[in-house]
Amino acid sequence: MRTIPDQLLATTLRAIGDGVISCDLENRVVMMNAVAEQLTGWSEVEAAGHTLREVFVIVNETTREIVEDPVDKVRRLGTIVGMANHTLLIRRDGTEIAIDDSAAPVCTDQGEMRGVVLVFRDVTERRRAEWNLDLLARSGKVLLEHRKFSLLLDSIAELTTDHFADFCVLDMVLPSGEIERSVGVHKDPALRALIEELSRFPPVPGQKAHPVIQVLSDGNPQLFPSIDQALLKAVAKNEVQRHHYDRLRIRSAIYVPIVADTKIFGVMTFCRNISPVPFDEEDLSTAVELGHRIGAALDQKNAIESLRKSEARFRQLVEKGNIGIVIGDLAGGHSYINPALMEILGYDKVEALNCDEVTPPQYRRLDLIALEQLKTSGSCVAYEKSYKAKDGTLIPFLVGAAVISDASGEVEEVASFLADLRPQKQAEAALLQSEKLAAVGRLASSISHEINNPLASVTNLLYLIRSDESMSPQSRDYLETADRELIRVSQVAAQTLRFHRQSTRPMTIAPETLMDEVLALYGGRLVNFNINVQREYAPDVQLTCYEGDVRQVLNNLIGNAVDVMRNGGWLRVRTRPSTLWSTGRAGVRITVADTGGGMTPKVAKHIFEAFFTTKGNNGTGLGLWISSRIVHKHQGALKVRTSTANEHRGSVFTLWLPIDLAETSHEPWHKSEGTTVEAPES
Ligand SMILES: Nc1ncnc2c1ncn2[C@@H]1O[C@H](COP(=O)(O)OP(=O)(O)OP(=O)(O)O)[C@@H](O)[C@H]1O
Numbered sequence: 137m138r139t140i141p142d143q144l145l146a147t148t149l150r151a152i153g154d155g156v157i158s159c160d161l162e163n164r165v166v167m168m169n170a171v172a173e174q175l176t177g178w179s180e181v182e183a184a185g186h187t188l189r190e191v192f193v194i195v196n197e198t199t200r201e202i203v204e205d206p207v208d209k210v211r212r213l214g215t216i217v218g219m220a221n222h223t224l225l226i227r228r229d230g231t232e233i234a235i236d237d238s239a240a241p242v243c244t245d246q247g248e249m250r251g252v253v254l255v256f257r258d259v260t261e262r263r264r265a266e267w268n269l270d271l272l273a274r275s276g277k278v279l280l281e282h283r284k285f286s287l288l289l290d291s292i293a294e295l296t297t298d299h300f301a302d303f304c305v306l307d308m309v310l311p312s313g314e315i316e317r318s319v320g321v322h323k324d325p326a327l328r329a330l331i332e333e334l335s336r337f338p339p340v341p342g343q344k345a346h347p348v349i350q351v352l353s354d355g356n357p358q359l360f361p362s363i364d365q366a367l368l369k370a371v372a373k374n375e376v377q378r379h380h381y382d383r384l385r386i387r388s389a390i391y392v393p394i395v396a397d398t399k400i401f402g403v404m405t406f407c408r409n410i411s412p413v414p415f416d417e418e419d420l421s422t423a424v425e426l427g428h429r430i431g432a433a434l435d436q437k438n439a440i441e442s443l444r445k446s447e448a449r450f451r452q453l454v455e456k457g458n459i460g461i462v463i464g465d466l467a468g469g470h471s472y473i474n475p476a477l478m479e480i481l482g483y484d485k486v487e488a489l490n491c492d493e494v495t496p497p498q499y500r501r502l503d504l505i506a507l508e509q510l511k512t513s514g515s516c517v518a519y520e521k522s523y524k525a526k527d528g529t530l531i532p533f534l535v536g537a538a539v540i541s542d543a544s545g546e547v548e549e550v551a552s553f554l555a556d557l558r559p560q561k562q563a564e565a566a567l568l569q570s571e572k573l574a575a576v577g578r579l580a581s582s583i584s585h586e587i588n589n590p591l592a593s594v595t596n597l598l599y600l601i602r603s604d605e606s607m608s609p610q611s612r613d614y615l616e617t618a619d620r621e622l623i624r625v626s627q628v629a630a631q632t633l634r635f636h637r638q639s640t641r642p643m644t645i646a647p648e649t650l651m652d653e654v655l656a657l658y659g660g661r662l663v664n665f666n667i668n669v670q671r672e673y674a675p676d677v678q679l680t681c682y683e684g685d686v687r688q689v690l691n692n693l694i695g696n697a698v699d700v701m702r703n704g705g706w707l708r709v710r711t712r713p714s715t716l717w718s719t720g721r722a723g724v725r726i727t728v729a730d731t732g733g734g735m736t737p738k739v740a741k742h743i744f745e746a747f748f749t750t751k752g753n754n755g756t757g758l759g760l761w762i763s764s765r766i767v768h769k770h771q772g773a774l775k776v777r778t779s780t781a782n783e784h785r786g787s788v789f790t791l792w793l794p795i796d797l798a799e800t801s802h803e804p805w806h807k808s809e810g811t812t813v814e815a816p817e818s
């Protein structure tokens with residue numbers, strides 16, 4: 137092999153782009169090229185005679201332990217050695233650069249080692265790129281972990297202070313629009329407290345000079361390779377903050393949005409105050425990417441959260457609501473029936489419910505029409521249909537349905553909504569019934585009115601007959617009786633007229649007057665059934681109410697009491713002033729007590745429901761239902777105590793009414809013609 141002259145070799149080594157240092161067997165530096173001079177910070181002249189250890193100090197990037205001297209290693213192994221990965225060269229001025237190197241023995245032709253040559257190069261740029269990639273990879277992993285989001289942000293901030301930044305802060309926008317500093321981390325534990333102190337002064341929306349506010353408003357990331365101290369002065373809100381900035385001596389900074397699509401959740405700020413290396417464009421793009429990744433994760437988390445919330449809301453609606461819901465297919469099968477429908481139909485197990493069986497045959501045709509509409513338009517026009525409950529009763533429903541399709545429009549399921557029409561049907565029937573009652577009332581008052589005129593004539597005629605001197609004493613007796621009965625007829629006619637006259641404005645009246653008027657109507661029956669009436673009226677009580685309405689309530693209470701005492705008994709009626717302790721409102725308590733059979737708890741539970749009667753065809757079952765509505769309208773209360781036990785058998789109905797009906801309820805309960813008609817009293 138041709139020997140290369142030393143001179144040529146030295147020239148070659150000086151010319152190459154890598155740093156080259158050669159040393160003798162005593163480890164003393166013999167030669168350094170210009171690149172090596174620049175990388176180590178030592179000149180060849182200065183280094184001459186120094187040991188390699190002094191000139192070329194290398195440590196492990198992570199552990200910071202001194203790496204084995206490459207010359208020692210070459211001597212030990214006698215071959216070319218590569219250097220451990222991730223090595224940092226500590227330069228003469230104390231700054232650090234990442235290097236990659238190798239060392240090789242320099243031997244004579246005879247193979248005798250004369251020294252070692254070290255070749256190394258600055259890989260800071262490459263390492264930084266690797267670190268940035270590593271940061272993205274590691275933060276990606278953290279984001280995938282399903283942890284609490286605030287902890288997740290903490291972890292990512294910690295990661296960024298590994299190599300990327302010296303400190304990192306996160307300012308998040310709260311739903312209120314305020315900005316909250318959620319995380320602030322410094323790589324140097326001694327400076328963490330200072331960063332936390334600074335968290336007390338988060339940027340505020342009006343601070344236009346603050347880069348965080350600018351990024352929040354336009355979404356553009358900002359790179360400050362070097363920091364103008366004037367900027368920090370502008371950003372600081374007070375002396376304390378300014379002082380903290382002075383202590384930190386920030387050299388370089390990056391501000392990036394945490395963003396998903398166009399929604400900006402917050403801003404990440406990265407600063408270097410220890411590392412002298414300024415942030416560059418490559419760092420900026422790493423930070424921007426990180427901001428996007430966190431934004432996407434936050435967006436996804438919000439989407440999952442709102443999906444969870446809306447799922448919970450719909451579940452509540454479906455499971456707790458009182459509308460029946462069935463999810464099924466177009467073939468008529470069902471995969472879900474909600475508890476409300478199960479309860480209405482009286483089933484406790486879904487398996488027991490067969491859709492075909494619960495639909496009476498006469499509704500099949502309507503179902504088929506609805507099915508056709510579902511297939512063609514995706515929903516059907518709501519229709520009325522009855523279902524057969526478990527106990528065989530038919531329950532009316534208003535049924536509507538719509539198909540549920542997947543993203544491609546393929547029909548997946550059918551959702552049907554069933555509204556129980558029973559209350560509505562009952563109300564309709566009740567209205568009809570009360571219209572009928574009102575019509576009867578109108579008829580009764582017009583009859584009374586018509587009777588009054590002939591009555592007056594007959595009374596006059598009887599008066600004239602009485603003046604006939606020739607009448608026998610017996611005839612005179614008959615005449616007296618006829619006169620008394622006539623007075624009774626005219627009283628009943630007058631009461632009936634008054635009874636059905638509904639005033640449009642509340643009147644002030646003594647409650648006992650109302651009570652006596654009603655009792656007068658039952659006079660005959662009370663005597664016939666052998667019912668003793670006991671009246672206990674407190675004096676000087678006045679009530680402002682719609683007298684016709686209150687009379688209707690009393691009439692029903694007394695009517696019911698009379699109905700249960702056909703074999704005699706005691707009817708006790710009482711009025712007395714009474715203040716409602718819960719509101720302090722003054723009122724009147726009217727009690728109607730009977731010694732009839734009383735009610736079992738099973739009956740008592742239903743008496744205020746429309747159409748509940750135990751009287752078969754002799755009762756409509758509307759009396760107490762209408763009464764309770766009237767009482768409600770009067771802001772009063774109607775209560776019952778009842779017993780079937782022998783010693784105190786009977787029922788006590790207590791009606792409480794305020795003495796001054798509030799302005800708001802100055803409207804009769806039902807404004808049907810029959811009850812508001814004013815019949816002239818004659
Ligand atoms: N004083 C009472 N004693 C025992 N049962 C009563 C009494 N008052 C009401 N009830 C029971 O309550 C039911 C409902 O009463 P409500 O006045 O609403 O209707 P009704 O009297 O049956 O019919 P209507 O009043 O239309 O003639 C009655 O059928 C009866 O079973």
Ligand SMILES: [Mg+2]
Binds near residue numbers: 692695696755759760
């Ligand atoms: Mg009744």
